[in-house]
């Protein structure tokens with residue numbers, strides 16, 4: 001069992017290079033299955049979710065290797081079309097393999113992913129997209145068996161702009177016969193990154209980043225080299241860390257325009273934000289102001305993945321902030337833990353009302369999902385005393401070298417590893 005020990009009260013300062021995007025790397029790695037030859041993917045973060053993805057590729061028969069941030073995938077001999085339940089269980093987002101496996105083999109067998117920490121997370125839209133292009137889906141005993149006698153382009157109208165369903169629709173349409181239009185698709189930068197990689201491989205996809213994507217099916221994809229975009233949610237995490245600690249932090253290797261819905265809220269909280277082409281600097285002095293409304297929405301709206309981080313910010317701001325979570329139904333699990341640290345938050349359904357307090361205090365708290373875990377570490381950074389955040393496995397899914405990145409910005413965070421009854425201090 002591992003936990004983060006955070007000694008609060010230090011102002012963060014310095015600069016940090018932001019890691020590659022997990023949510024871009026996952027579908028791009030799945031997409032390498034459609035490629036005949038060796039794909040070279042740069043700027044891939046070293047995370048447990050990525051290790052699980054590479055494990056799935058290997059299990060399907062790909063040859064996979066990694067040299068620091070670069071991953072090489074050769075799918076030429078990948079004949080597998082089934083993802084074992086144990087690997088599906090490890091990472092719910094492995095459902096993104098569905099479109100790529102069907103696209104390369106005409107069939108796929110996966111287990112039904114089921115719900116997760118932040119909600120029920122159905123996959124009806126993924127399956128609807130597959131069916132629209134001629135895939136037969138049989139569900140039973142927790143397994144999903146998909147097969148097609150030939151993928152045919154068609155019109156896919158999503159009732160909600162789901163990120164994963166859009167990715168699966170693009171992946172399955174890439175090698176389908178004819179033209180596919182995906183209406184009301186997700187517009188997240190990670191979708192554009194996936195389409196850019198596929199187009200480098202010879203796909204014909206237009207409209208990525210807009211609400212209608214058109215895919216003209218091609219027979220096969222050739223190999224290509226691609227660098228994953230930087231992680232906008234990780235960037236927002238370190239920006240909030242700078243804000244709540246009254247610090248001065250510069251993030252390098254970022255795409256500021258991916259944070260167009262986030263940066264104005266940090267300014268509303270009273271932070272000074274300076275943006276250059278690929279960097280963002282945040283300076284915070286004095287007590288933060290409340291943020292009137294934080295409303296999560298599909299991109300380009302405020303990201304649900306940054307909501308927990310801003311709950312921490314609102315907890316120490318002056319005045320009352322209102323947070324509305326519109327994307328996932330169970331995404332306030334960090335709230336009772338923040339309350340243990342002295343935050344004053346009331347939730348009702350999808351709404352949280354946060355009455356800012358002057359100081360939080362250290363406590364033992366439990367991470368229950370990825371971003372909620374990060375939010376608790378940030379709360380520890382601005383709290384009085386020591387905070388122990390249990391369950392580092394959640395943050396390990398999405399943050400590369402989290403504690404060392406924070407330490408490089410002057411935070412006092414280390415990982416406590418409990419093994420055979422003995423407690424060891426790791427890092428820093």
Ligand code: UD1
Nearest residue numbers: 023093121122123124125126162163164165304305327328
């Ligand atoms: C992705 C991101 C996740 C982010 C989310 C929303 C990855 C690996 N994960 O998740 O970090 O929080 O986008 O920005 O990229 N829904 C359905 N039926 C479906 C699919 C989705 O009802 O078939 C619902 C979900 O339950 C949820 C909403 O749509 O309420 C949004 O989900 P979706 O956009 O699909 O998120 P993910 O792709 O799972």
